[in-house]
C-alpha cells in the first residue's frame with residue numbers, strides 16, 4: 001500500500017466535532033496518511049497504568065472513513081508531569097550537573113530505569129491496542145531522537161551506563177588507560193568507578209575520553225530506540241512498518257545505526273530554517289540532507305515532516321513565496337522521498353509552536369497554501385507512483401563518518417574548520433555541477449562508485465586503510481584530504497609520518513603543516529590563482545604529481561593538491577580546504593578523471609536531480625531563484641527547452657519513452 005502524501009495531525013488540539021471537517025478537507029487535498037500521537041502521552045495515560053486510547057481510536061476511524069491511514073508515534077519525547085514529579089530523576093542533567101526541568105519536551109534521561117519502565121508500559125499498551133488495527137499502517141518511534149539532547153544527559157544513571165560501556169569495550173582498566181593515554185596530566189584510573197561522565201572541567205578535557213563519550217551517547221540513543229522497536233515487533237502485525245524521523249546532519253545519534261533496526265528512515269525537512277537560525281537553509285544543504293538520509297539506509301525514505309508554512313517558535317522565518325512549498329516538496333521527491341508528510345495540518349492555538357504554521361491557518365479556513373499544495377499533490381502523485389521503491393543508481397560517493405565528525409568537534413584545529421563544513425564544500429561543487437551524490441559509511445562497499453570522496457579521514461585503522469588501498473588498486477578514483485591518518489580510533493596521535501599507511505597509495509609524505517587561523521593561503525593551479533582555507537599540508541611528493549602549489553608564505557611552491565596513479569586507479573590528496581574557485585577546478589579534474597557526466601548545465605540556483613522509474617527515468621528541474629529561468633536539456637530528455645516561473649519546477653521524462 002502506498003500513500004504518497006500525508007499530514008501531521010494533532011486531533012487532541014481540537015474539539016472532536018472539528019475532526020470530520022479536517023478529514024474531509026484532507027481527503028480533498030489528496031492526503032492518504034496522517035502521523036498522530038507522538039506528543040500525547042498525558043492524554044493516553046493521564047495516571048499511571050490508566051490508559052485512554054478511545055479518543056485516538058475515534059480519530060483513526062474518522063480519518064479512515066475518508067480513506068486516510070494512520071502512522072502512530074510513540075510519545076516518549078514528552079513524559080507527562082505526573083511521571084516527572086513521581087520520579088524526578090528521569091529529568092536529564094546537563095554537563096554542569098544541573099537538571100533540565102519539565103515545561104518543554106525531551107526532558108528525559110534515556111538510561112534511567114524508571115523511565116524505561118514507564119516507556120515499556122506505555123508502548124506495550126499502545127502496541128496491544130493498535131498493533132493489529134486495520135487502519136494503523138506503521139509506527140514512528142519517539143520523535144527526532146537526539147533533538148534537545150546536545151548537552152544531555154550526564155546524570156548518575158548515564159554515568160553508570162557509560163562505565164559499563166567502557167568496561168565492555170576495553171575489558172580492563174589498564175587497557176583503557178593505554179587507549180586514552182591517561183599518562184598525560186596524571187589521569188590514570190585504577191578502577192572503572194573513578195571514570196565520570198565528562199562534565200565541565202576548569203580547562204581542556206582528555207580528547208579520548210570525550211570521543212568515547214560521544215560514541216556512548218549515540219549508542220545510548222540507538223539503544224533507547226531499539227528498546228521500543230523490540231516491543232513493537234513483539235506485539236504488532238509485521239505488516240505495520242517502523243520508522244523514525246531523523247534530522248539530516250544532526251549528530252547526537254548515528255542514523256546509520258538507527259537505520260539497521262527500522263524498515264526505512266524518515267526525515268524532517270524545514271527549508272525555511274528553524275526559529276533559532278536565520279531563515280532559509282542553502283539549497284545545497286537541503287539537497288545534501290536528503291541524500292544523506294537516503295544514504296544512511298541505502299534506501300528511499302519518507303519525509304515525515306515537510307514544511308507547510310512559516311516556521312517559528314519565538315521568532316519566525318519568511319513566508320514561503322508562491323510556489324516555494326511545492327518546489328521544496330519536489331526537491332524531497334527528487335532526492336528519494338517516496339512519501340511526503342506535511343507538518344502540520346493546522347497552525348495550533350496554544351503552546352511553543354503557535355507560529356510553526358500548518359497547511360491551514362489558525363482560522364482553519366483553507367487558503368493559499370491549501371490551494372497550492374492541492375495542485376502540487378495532484379501533479380506529483382503520478383510521478384511518485386512510477387518511482388516508488390526504486391533505488392536510483394549514483395556514481396559519486398561521499399564517505400560520511402560520525403566518528404570523524406566527533407573527533408573534529410573535539411579538536412577543530414582551526415575554529416572555522418568543521419567536518420560537515422568540509423563535506424559540504426565537496427558536496428556543493430558536485431551540486432553546482434548537477435552531479436548526483438550518494439553518502440555512505442566507511443563500512444559499506446566502495447566498489448560501486450567510480451569516484452569516492454572521503455574528507456578528513458583523521459581517525460584511521462589498518463582495516464580502513466586496506467579498504468581504501470584495495471579500492472584504488474582495483475581501479476577506483478579516490479579523493480583523500482588534509483588530516484588523513486593522524487590518529488588511531490581512540491583519538492591518540494599515531495607515531496608515523498603523515499599520511500601514514502596510505503602514503504604509497506597517494507604517492508606523498510606530509511612531514512609538516514600549517515594552520516591558517518584567521519588567514520588564507522594563495523594557491524596556484526596552472527595559471528589560476530585561488531585560495532586555500534583553514535589549513536595547509538606541506539606535501540612532499542614521492543610518486544604523485546602536483547596539481548596546485550602554495551603561492552605565498554615561506555613554503556611557496558610546496559604542493560598542496562596532488563594526484564597519483566596506483567594499481568589500476570588514481571588517488572588525489574587535497575591538503576587544504578579549497579575556496580570556491582579552486583574547488584571548481586579540482587572538481588572538474590576529478591569528474592574528468594573518473595569519467596563522470598553531469599545531468600546538464602543550469603543557471604545558478606537551478607537544480608537538476610534524477611530518479612529512476614519503473615518504465616522511464618525522471619529529471620527534476622528545480623528553480624530555487626525568484627526569477628523566471630530558461631533551461632536547455634540534453635537529448636536524453638523528452639522536453640529540451642524548459643521555462644520555469646520563479647520557484648517553479650518541472651518533472652521531465654526520458655526521451656525514448658515519450659508517449
Ligand code: GAL
Pocket residue numbers: 143144268305343353356
Ligand atoms: C520538528 C519536530 C516537530 C515540531 C517541529 C516544529 O523538529 O519534530 O515535533 O516540533 O519541529 O518545531
Ligand code: ZN
Pocket residue numbers: 092093109110111112153154155156157158159
Ligand atoms: Zn541520564
